[in-house]
Amino acid sequence: MPSIYQLKPAFQNLLRPLVQRLFDNGTTANQITVLAGVISVLVGVAIACFASHAWVFALIPVWMILRMALNAIDGMLAREFGQQSRLGAYLNELCDIVADSALILPFALLPDVSLLAVLLVTLLALFCEYTGVLGPMVGASRRYDGPMGKSDRAFVLGVLATGVALGWLGAIWVNGVMLLVAALLVYTLVNRVRQGLKEVNDNAPSA
Template identity: 65%
Template sequence: MASIYQLKPRFQALLRPTVQRLYDRGITANQVTVAAAVVSLLLGMLLVALPHIPWLFMLVPLWMLLRMALNAVDGMLAREFDQQSTLGAYLNELCDVIADAALYLPFALLPGVSSALVVLVVLCATFSEYAGVMGPLAGASRRYDGPMGKSDRAFAFGVLGAGVAFGLLDGSWVNGLLLVILVLSLYTLYNRVRHGLVETR
């Protein structure tokens, strides 16, 4: 199933010189992981405090793009510079889920947007990531199947943030797009379980 995640190798190639410079300066993978989560939490808190200022939601796509880069950077630091650790594995998965929730939930405070729908999207995103993590426990690999993986959700919510910031999307449009994200997230959950089962056979 097609996913933005499939572009990751090219993205990593572009980032490799930056990763080398970060390593030379003593930056670790875990530091990058935690920093990305902290900034996501701070941005989420800002949006929760000021949901009536639409242009602030433009920070969502800008941060999503930078966060995807940081997610690639921490993985490259861990793999290519012998920084892999059990703590890093925990931080990588937990920080991603926490950051996603912090960035998605503020959309529930927008006028006309269904808070229940936003919460459902957050829950399904969490469940699909958990299904991916369950792969190794079931004897398969960590599953990254789409069509609504982490990178795809970042793109989708980046589009929502830009649409809200520029006044292009009202509550009904946001709800419609959230419904599409929800359906694709459920399909992603199904794909990750199904492909994990096939792999174990």
């Protein structure tokens, strides 16, 4: 199933000169990972504190773009500059789910937006990432299958937040998009399980 995640290699090529400079300056992958997580929480808290002012949701698309860049940078520092570590693997997965939650939950503070729908998206996003992480436990790779992976969620939430900030989208639109995202997250979860099992079966030695 197609996913924005598939555009990641082209995005990384654009960032490669910056990554080289960061490495030369002594920046580590783990520092970037933690920085992205901390700023995500701060952005989420700021939006929650001023949720009565719709314009504050404009912070989400801006930060989503920067966060995607930081996520790509930490991965490149880890893989291409020998900074991969067990601690880094933990930080990467934990900071991602914390950041996701921090940036999704503020939508629930908008007038007439369904708390249940926002919580459903938040929980399903966590379940999807957990399902992806389970891949290596069954002998598959870490699964990033779509159609509603991390990059896809960032895009959809960024567009939704832009509509809210500009006053173009009301609660009925937010609720509708949240329910659609929830449905796609369920499909994503099933797809990751299916693709993980398929990978294991395809790699199994023939009798």
